[in-house]
Amino acid sequence: MKSFLKAVAVAAVLAVPAISFAQQQQPLTRAQVRDELVQFRAAGYDPADWMHYPENAQAAEAKIQAQKAGQAYGPSTTGTSQYGQ
Structure with missing residues (x-):
């Protein structure tokens, strides 16, 4: 029984750094939230339309x-060109 408890303790000690590493995302700042709201409104979202x-x-x-x-893969490819005129 003591060896089982030791094994559980060792597993817990090894698992804690992995769990704590996964939670290192920083919370959004107020400016980031405002920017996202501006993007949502520009995309057609109306917060008054509940x-x-x-x-x-x-x-x-x-x-x-x-x-x-x-935007991730370069400029738009839907444009036209008048090369040579």
Whole structure:
């Protein structure tokens, strides 16, 4: 029984650093929250429209994610060119 307790203690000692390492995310600052709210409003989210709250928030989040995905890989490729004129 003592060896079992020792094994549990050793496992706990080894697991604590891994758990504490995973929780090192910093909380958002007030400025970051304000920036996110500005992005949501620019994407069409209206906080006063509480009748359609989940749908509006999800649509705005999807629009923001699509914009971020489009920006991640370079400039827009939908433009036109008049080369040689």
